[in-house]
Amino acid sequence: MxxxxxxxxxxxxxxxxxxxxxxxxxxxxxxxxxxxxxxxxxxxxxxxxxxxxxxxxxxxxxxxxxxxxxxxxxxxxxxxxxxxxxxxxxxxxxxxxxxxxxxxxxxxxxxxxxxxxxxxxxxxxxxxxxxxxxxxxxxxxxxxxxxxxxxxxxxxxxxxxxxQLLQSQLSPHFLFNTLNNLYGLSISQHEKIPPLLLKLSDLLRYSVYDVKETFVPLIDELAYINNYIDFEKIRIGDRLELSIDIENVVRTDIKIAPMLLIVFIENAFKHSKNTTSEKIFIEIALKTWGKMILFSLKNSYNKPKLEPANSGGLGLENVNKRLALLYPVEHVLDLQTTDDFYTVSLQLKMK
Structure with a gap:
């Protein structure tokens, strides 16, 4: 009172x-x-x-x-x-x-x-x-x-x-998944570990030190994505069938929320490696059009008969919350799942 x-x-x-x-x-x-x-x-x-x-x-x-x-x-x-x-x-x-x-x-x-x-x-x-x-x-x-x-x-x-809390969760989430992958390779394909550790060092440097801002240049984010793809190429090897159509962005004034797209790409590699097919198929495309950033992704996928309740993981939940906060009426996200493929279509307004 x-x-x-x-x-x-x-x-x-x-x-x-x-x-x-x-x-x-x-x-x-x-x-x-x-x-x-x-x-x-x-x-x-x-x-x-x-x-x-x-x-x-x-x-x-x-x-x-x-x-x-x-x-x-x-x-x-x-x-x-x-x-x-x-x-x-x-x-x-x-x-x-x-x-x-x-x-x-x-x-x-x-x-x-x-x-x-x-x-x-x-x-x-x-x-x-x-x-x-x-x-x-x-x-x-x-x-x-x-x-x-x-x-x-x-x-x-x-x-x-x-x-800030959501952004602080990104690096630990990425590191947790990557260390799990490295552990599996250390048992079966230990010769791949040294080059993977070098790539991992570059990836962590960006995710820990270079993404403190709310928005970062798209050109820097694409460099990080390309680095991550190189990391996965070494890890997966000949089993990977990768199609990349990423625009060569040279402007530094086009910005995007950091580590937003990488969650979808990381999930694509994670789910594709669990498919029963011999090859892992992943298709990644990114274009800029007018004031928009257009991102699409398609990967091979075997839908389990019974999915656990948290199958989306922290990554996708984090992305949805960040999109709602940073792009409240400036994004369109469409996720489609079939028996064989998982597709992502994302439209973002440039910052």
Whole structure:
């Protein structure tokens, strides 16, 4: 309870003067708008035959400005302990303001003859209501805007934290799979281990040190992919039937999320080696077209009769989350599985 009270008090101004008038810029804006307000009120009071219309208009202008500040102060106190402002309240204030302004215009055309005091009352009452309601509305709209901005900033911070966590999982995931492969080769084909270790060193250097940014040049990512393919060529040997159609990208300003495509390529090699066929078939293509990066992959695949629940692994789950965070409405991913082939089609907007 004390924590809530402290939070509530922290949202209130240090003293009532600062709370009432707000920042100095508000006083400057009030001085600027007071002239047209004065002219409008003077024309109004003249239309209802009020004596000393200039003095009345000057007083009314001051009262209107004071009423707006008073409404702003009331709204500030009322909204200090609230997280959200009902839309119905904002709509109700708008209707109240429009209704009272409409009455003022109607009364200006049809004032009561010989009833100066009642005419002033019929002017002042809606006039005060309009000034107070306008001040409340302005403050509440500002509060709603600030709350939405704060929520957006909090959401962005949470998304950035999640993205950093996902990106930190990439290197361990890749290293785990690669070490498993090296272990199998060390038993059956130990002569391949030295060149594979050299390639692995280059791959890890990129995955650990060169992918700290949210987006990296596509040319660097393709160099990493080609290095990984060379690694798999050494590991698999003659069993591999590989078709590569990767565009020779030379521009450094085209960027992509790091280690995004490699997950699909790594899965292609991993699943293909488990096929019963003699050859491992993999087809990789990448093109740039307009503002898009077009990536496609096809690999031989034997669908097991009963797939475990986590057969997608950490890699694909990670990719889907990163795509949602980094390319929320800027990507199209299509995964297709048949009895013999697994295909990936990915379209990304260039960064």
């Amino acid at each position: 004390n924590k809530k009270n402290d939070q509530y008090m922290s949202q209130l101004p240090d003293n009532w003067i600062n709370g009432y008038f707000g920042r100095g810029v508000y006083l400057i804006l009030s001085a600027l708008v007071s002239a047209p307000i004065y002219l409008a009120i003077e024309a109004y009071v003249r239309s209802i035959d009020v004596h000393k219309d200039e003095a009345v208009a000057a007083v009314a202008t001051g009262c209107f400005i004071a009423g707006v500040f008073a409404g702003r102060y009331i709204a500030q106190i009322w909204s200090a302990g609230k997280r959200s402002i009902p839309n119905t309240l904002l709509i109700g204030l708008i209707i109240l303001i429009v209704a009272n302004i409409s009455w003022l215009f109607f009364h200006a055309d049809f004032p009561l003859e010989g009833r100066a005091a009642i005419n002033l009352l019929l002017f002042w009452l809606p006039f005060v209501i309009v000034s107070l309601a306008l001040g409340i509305l302005i403050k509440l709209i500002r509060t709603v805007t600030q709350n939405q901005l704060q929520e957006a900033q909090t959401s962005a911070a949470n998304s950035q934290s999640e993205l």
